[in-house]
Amino acid sequence: MAETKGPEYFQMSTVKDDLGTIQIAPEVITVIAGIAANEVEGVAATRGNFAVGVAEMLGKKIHGKGIKTDISSEGLFIDVFCSVRYGKSVPTVAQEIQQNVRQTIANMTSLEVKEVNVHVTGIQFETTEN
Numbered sequence: 001m002a003e004t005k006g007p008e009y010f011q012m013s014t015v016k017d018d019l020g021t022i023q024i025a026p027e028v029i030t031v032i033a034g035i036a037a038n039e040v041e042g043v044a045a046t047r048g049n050f051a052v053g054v055a056e057m058l059g060k061k062i063h064g065k066g067i068k069t070d071i072s073s074e075g076l077f078i079d080v081f082c083s084v085r086y087g088k089s090v091p092t093v094a095q096e097i098q099q100n101v102r103q104t105i106a107n108m109t110s111l112e113v114k115e116v117n118v119h120v121t122g123i124q125f126e127t128t129e130n
Contacts, residue, residue, distance in 0.1 A: 024109055024111070026069050026071060027064065028109075029069050029076070029078075029105060029109070029111070030064035030067045030068075030069050031064045032104055032105055032108055032109070033064070033067045033069065033078050033080065033101045033104075033105060033116075034046060034064040034065060034066065034067045035104075036097075036100045036101045036103075036104035036105070037066070037067065037080045037082060037097050037100070037101055039100060040093060040096045040097050040100050041088075041093075041096075042084055042085050042088035042089075042092070042093035042096070043082050043083075043084065043085070043093060043097065044082070044083045044084060044085045044122075044123075044124030045066075045082065045083050045124065046065050046066025046067065046080065046081060046082045046083075047065070047066040047081040047082065047083070047121050047122075066080060066081040066082055067079070067080055067081075068081075074114060075112070075113075075114030075115075076105075076111055076112070076113050076114055077113075077114055077115045077117070078101060078105075078113055078115070078116045078117070079117045079119060080097055080101065080116065080117070080118045080119065081119045081121050082097070082118070082119070082120060082121065083120065083121055083122035083123060083124045084120055084122075084123055084124065085123075085124050085126075086123050086124060086125045086126065090120055093120075094118040094120065097116070097118050098116040098118060101113070101116045102116055
């Protein structure tokens, strides 16, 4: 019979007098990164898929949309897929996303992010009501 593997967790180092272990699910990192990316001025939205769009139409807020986390032996890699507001400097917004995501994850989890890759998928124009 095939052995099923449970979900991977980030194992955090513990203090010398071992009180137990601390594990963080990848979904938690995804949500933290999503909130941190959306806090940056100039980010119009993060990209989601069809299922996320349906869930948001039904009133559920999905904080981790447009965020991909990759756990490997080399470290933690995060990809952010977002659109930027028209008139904002794309390189400046992307750099602020990288800094905010890295800093927020470090503050909340003490995990070091190896890379934060920002993928700008579009420009959001302001719409005016007539």
